[in-house]
Amino acid sequence: xxxxxFKSGNNFSIGVELxxxxxxKTNLLPINEYEYIISKIDKKFKNNITKEFLDSxxxxxxxxxxxxKQLILYLKEIISNINGILKNKNLLLQTNGTYAQKCTxxxxxxxxxxxEIYDEHKALLKNFSICGTHVHIGFEDxxxxxxxxxxxxxxxxxxxxxxxxxxYYDGEDTGIHSFRTKIFERLPKASIPEYFDTFExxxxxxxxxxxxxxINSTKDVWWDVRIQPELKTLEFRVCDASNDFDxxxxxxxxxxxxxxxxxxxxxxxMPMQILKQNLWSAxxxxxxxxxxxxxxxxxxxxxxxxxxxxxxxxxxYDKQSYDKAIKIVEDKSISQQMIxxxxxxxxxxxxxxxxxxx
Numbered sequence: 001x002x003x004x005x006f007k008s009g010n011n012f013s014i015g016v017e018l019x020x021x022x023x024x025k026t027n028l029l030p031i032n033e034y035e036y037i038i039s040k041i042d043k044k045f046k047n048n049i050t051k052e053f054l055d056s057x058x059x060x061x062x063x064x065x066x067x068x069k070q071l072i073l074y075l076k077e078i079i080s081n082i083n084g085i086l087k088n089k090n091l092l093l094q095t096n097g098t099y100a101q102k103c104t105x106x107x108x109x110x111x112x113x114x115x116e117i118y119d120e121h122k123a124l125l126k127n128f129s130i131c132g133t134h135v136h137i138g139f140e141d142x143x144x145x146x147x148x149x150x151x152x153x154x155x156x157x158x159x160x161x162x163x164x165x166x167x168y169y170d171g172e173d174t175g176i177h178s179f180r181t182k183i184f185e186r187l188p189k190a191s192i193p194e195y196f197d198t199f200e201x202x203x204x205x206x207x208x209x210x211x212x213x214x215i216n217s218t219k220d221v222w223w224d225v226r227i228q229p230e231l232k233t234l235e236f237r238v239c240d241a242s243n244d245f246d247x248x249x250x251x252x253x254x255x256x257x258x259x260x261x262x263x264x265x266x267x268x269x270m271p272m273q274i275l276k277q278n279l280w281s282a283x284x285x286x287x288x289x290x291x292x293x294x295x296x297x298x299x300x301x302x303x304x305x306x307x308x309x310x311x312x313x314x315x316x317y318d319k320q321s322y323d324k325a326i327k328i329v330e331d332k333s334i335s336q337q338m339i340x341x342x343x344x345x346x347x348x349x350x351x352x353x354x355x356x357x358x
Contacts, residue, residue, distance in 0.1 A: 001217050002280070003206040005142045007200050009232030010064060013138030013250055014071055018060045019131035019241050020079075020098065023092045028352045030056030030068055030105050030129070033091060038084045047079045054116070054129060056061065064138070068252045072245050079357050085237045094333070095228070096355035097166025097180035097240030099129035100348045123321055129218060130180040131241035133163065135252055136233040142199055144263060145234045146229050151262030152255075154270055156224050156238045157291060157309070161300045162251055163239035164286035165334035166340065168351050177286035177335035180240050181279070187220045189215070191273050192222035200254035224279075234259065240335050243357050249323050254304075257311045268294065278329050288335035304329045 025033050034054040041049065052059050060078055065071040083093050099106075106129050110116050120127050139145035164178040176182060186189045196202040209215045218228060225239040236255050242248065270278075274292050281289035282300060289300045308325045311317040319327065332340070338351050 001184065001206070001215070002208050003203045004229050005203075006145075006232045007075050007141040009140050009145075010066075010138035011140040011144075011255055013064045013066055013136075014068060014256060015064050015136040015138075015231075015233070016060075016062045016071060016075065016248075016252065017134040017136075018058060018062075018075065018095070018248075019133070020060065020093055021057050021097045021129075021131060023056075023094050023352065023356075024087065025090045025092050026135040027040075028054065028092070028094075028101065028349050031091065032052070032056050033086070033089065034058055034105065034109075036089070037082060037085055042081050045081060047313065048078060049082075051109045051111055051114075051124075053105045053114050055108060056105065057109075057131065062202040068249050068256070070318055072249050075248075083357055092356050094352060094356045095131045095243055096352070097131060097164065097178060097242075098183070100168035100171075100338075100351040101127050102171035103127035121187060126137075128183065128294045129170075130166070130183050132180065132184075132237065132242045133239040133248065133251070135236045135255045136228070136231060137236070138231075138233050139257055139259075142227070142229065145232075146196065146199065146202070147267075148225055148234050148259040148262040149225060150233070150269075151265070151267055152225055152258050153192065153234070153275065154268045154278075155307075156192070156236075156275075157278045157289065158300060158304055159236065159254070160240075160282040161253060161289050161333065162247065162254075162287045162329070163242060163303065163334075165208065165242045165338070165355070167335040167338055168348060171198065171348065173342070176284055177333060178240055178283045181238070181283045185252065187222060189220065190222040191224060192272070192279060193225065193307070194272070195269060217319070241333075243355050244334065246324070247328055248333075250328050253317070253321070253325070256264040258308065258318050260316065261310070270294075286335050287329070288336075302331055306343060 022033050033228050048061050050059050160178050165182040169179045223238050228235050278291045290297050312322040
């Protein structure tokens with residue numbers, strides 16, 4: 001592995017990795033049908049789906065886009081293709097941050113790397129039935145990506161709150177709106193990363209981890225945000241997955257906006273304990289969470305609205321996109337919708353159905 005400084009990247013390009021589950025329609029239990037899907041999927045999509053850690057899951061990796069609406073249309077098209085395949089076997093395609101029902105039929109994929117990861121972490125990966133959304137933003141060079149990396153660390157809780165869809169897990173009400181975040185934090189190379197002032201600082205850390213046989217590649221570091229030199233992108237990994245395309249479009253545009261603002265705005269560095277507390281508030285309460293800022297405590301909804309308004313002021317959003325974004329921010333998070341649904345039905349199957357792609 002060589003952690004290299006890159007240049008000549010695609011500035012502010014976008015790409016998404018979306019993790020999904022395959023469920024039996026009759027009981028909504030996970031089922032392994034990856035080989036069936038890959039054998040039937042349209043050939044134009046074959047290179048854009050891969051196995052995931054669990055054999056009942058798969059991941060969509062989009063091509064590179066510059067327009068988020070085109071990316072969303074692509075996701076809808078590939079998901080529609082997979083859904084058509086699954087209907088022939090009475091199966092469903094679904095995603096939420098966690099699997100809400102009791103975790104049964106949860107098996108590791110037959111993959112050398114995944115088996116090595118499991119052997120290393122053992123009980124930490126028990127019932128690791130979680131789905132996330134990773135958003136890649138392209139940069140012209142490493143220095144621009146590093147600026148955005150450092151700048152974005154402070155804002156990560158906003159995306160946890162906006163995407164939270166994992167309050168129910170393994171048959172229980174956890175009370176934590178993004179319980180997926182807490183599950184992933186079990187792992188030693190995950191969660192909030194530290195700040196880096198230079199390329200050399202980050203390179204030295206990666207080289208030390210590799211020389212110590214802790215990692216084999218940059219993929220073995222699972223921070224909430226990480227630079228991917230080979231892809232020439234900044235990868236945001238903090239979001240729960242959901243089937244809400246409007247919400248996903250907003251998340252993508254906000255990551256892109258944060259990345260653009262980072263190039264000219266002052267970096268806000270906060271102590272690690274404050275970063276952790278802010279992330280915890282978003283994880284616990286989603287859209288009702290609060291952020292500790294240098295000017296006091298601010299509600300997450302207000303911070304999101306302020307950033308979206310800034311996007312309107314610099315013509316990043318037009319008025320229609322702005323209004324749509326504000327409506328999503330003012331609405332309940334998916335976990336908050338789940339709470340209401342479960343109070344009404346007392347049925348975790350209804351929670352699973354909430355994440356089904358129609």
